[in-house]
Amino acid sequence: MKPARLSGVDLQRSIKMYLTANHHFGKQHEASKEVLGMEFLGRTDEYAERVIRDAVSALQLSGEPIVSNTDTGGYYYPETEEEFLEYMADNQKRIDALTAKRAAMYQGWHRRTKRVISPLQERLI
Helix, strand or coil: CCCCCCCHHHHHHHHHHHHHHCCCECHHHCECHHHHHHHHHCCCCHHHHHHHHHHHHHHHHCCCCCEECCCCCCEEECCCHHHHHHHHHHHHHHHHHHHHHHHHHHHHHHHHHCCCCCHHHHHHC
16 A cells, blocks of 8 residues: 655655665666655645655755756666766756856846845845
8 A cells, every 4th residue: 555645754764765665776767756746645746746856855965865867857876976976967067057146146236236245144134
């Protein structure tokens, strides 16, 4: 019997066990976000995608080396160093894009208002 509508730590634990038990090792064996959404939430909509993404993110923050395929949205444990480094490179591209966006926003704010916001002020908000 499939678990119904898990959340929080229970969902994280279940995703980890599912990926391991069903041999989702390597990109060719990824578990799609739709499959995970149906398996644990009984749905495959945007809400389910967000819940699964957040649960996987929490697992990653705890040190679980689950990676995602940005093209398909599938999740798996990398089997090779190449798969792991590909995921890390994709993350670095996102970091670089956000860093560039932040710098442009600060410049735009300063041009528009003639005021400067320091990083310390930003952290206090």
